[in-house]
Amino acid sequence: MKPTSLHRQLMLWLLIPIVCLWIAGGVVAYFIAVRFADLAHDRSLFDSTLTLSEQVRIDHGRVRLDLPDYALRMLQIDPYDKVYYKVSTHLHGLISGFGSISPPPGDRVYYNRPYYHNDRIEGNHVRISSLYLHVPGNSRDWILVQVAETLVKRKVLAKEILAGVILPQMLLTGIAVAIIWIGITKGLSSLRRLESEVQSRSFRDLSPLSEDDVPKEVGSLIHAINDLLSRLENAISAQNRFVADAAHQLRTPLAGLKTQTEYALRQNDPGEIRHSLNQLRTSSERSIHLVNQLLSLARAEPGWNRSMEFRRIDLNTLASELAGRWVPAALRKHIDFGFEPSSSNPSIEGSDFLLQEMLNNLVDNALRYTQEGGKVTVRVFVLNGISGISVEDNGPPIPESEKEHIFERFHRILGSQEEGCGLGLSIVRELAHLHGGEVYLSELAEGKSFEVRFFGHPA
Ligand SMILES: Nc1ncnc2c1ncn2[C@@H]1O[C@H](COP(=O)(O)OP(=O)(O)OP(=O)(O)O)[C@@H](O)[C@H]1O
Ligand SMILES: [Mg+2]
Structure with a gap:
């Protein structure tokens, strides 16, 4: 399996939740802000409806709208949206304004209370604010005053809110990522130090690695490595001692063999030569025994794979x-x-x-x-x-x-x-x-x- 970088893994584990939280936070903030912006716009739309309702006059039982030109212009001055109005009565229908504004949904009529609903006028989405008024002296009739506006302002505001919420969040996320990156890099620096210390070592240097100034987790890793190093050192020095002992033990019989051979070569008497050769045989048997024992010991050393022989x-x-x-x-x-x-x-x-x-x-x-x-x-x-x-x-x-x-x-x-x-x-x-x-x-x-x-x- 391909080894993955610890740095990358930590970054992924932290980044994925952060980005998810950032997206979720943005979505929630957007909906809350749009809702409040809607409320504010609805209120100002209803203010216009109220202002319009104050211009409704009743003369001898007839309803009319007394709207001066300047007031009409005021009502319709809006840099973004198109504004429509309508005054109608239950019994006589349209009194003034734009006829295609739909009444509020539902059958019940509550007086002096704001109604809001959405619809389409001339192909545009609009928000409509409505207000029912009494007709004095005629309980069967009522007056409906309505103002409608397109949704451009609201959409612009929604975009501004989106930018206002998302951009600072993006910036904060960027800063958080940078802080996490630095934190992880710093946190892993002790591992890098350990890596370079081990890399720069000679294979002969089995002294323990320093356990100072490292986090607990890395400390226990170093501890385990040091433990291994010390066992390795013991094993290597035992091997060295064994090789030195073996060489020392072999030197004595081999030197004896040489002396006995030289002595035999100096002899002329066949009896003496025979005697020397007998001694030579004993010495070489002893050497062979020693070599055999050394081989047995080497074979008995742990680490040989003998599962096949078992x-x-x-x-x-x-x-x-x-x-x-x-x-x-x-x-x-x-x-x-x-x-x-x-x-x-x-x-x-x-x-x-x-x-x-x-x-x-x-x-x-x-x-x-x-x-x-x-x-x-x-x-x-x-x-x-x-x-x-x-x-x-x-x-x-x-x-x-x-x-x-x-x-x-x-x-x-x-x-x-x-x-x-x-x-x-x-x-x-x-x-x-x-x-x-x-x-x-x-x-x-x-x-x-x-x-x-x-x-x-x-x-
Ligand atoms: N059965 C025994 N009775 C008395 N002494 C013993 C006995 N077995 C071992 N020893 C003593 O223990 C020592 C170590 O024995 P070990 O078998 O390790 O070496 P060794 O017999 O001297 O040499 P090697 O077996 O390698 O040829 C011997 O030198 C001997 O003095
Ligand atoms: Mg023995």
């Missing part, structure tokens, strides 16, 4: 096949090596290869560090619904102070006569994590047990 693994089958392969090594040390499957036949989602690697390290340790004639048992178990594999031995106990450290990389317990590079248990721990499990060391009545429990959330 499948359902039957723990009894896995452990029994693996234990079988270790029997010769156990026999060489006269170790009582046993395997106990679980009657529940547990299985987990995992990688066959990586689980074997994990178990190999535990069995290798147990056989290597247990004295001749000792006892080692590989056991598959299900406890409280949690399945796992344990490797028990009755070899020397791990000192309390070492229990925490033996799972660290390159950590070995001082004084051990056995060869090793101190990576086995860290590989075990990483691989256990990868399969949603954890490794535990527990004391037994006789010996100890390394136990991997799978909680069912493989990585």
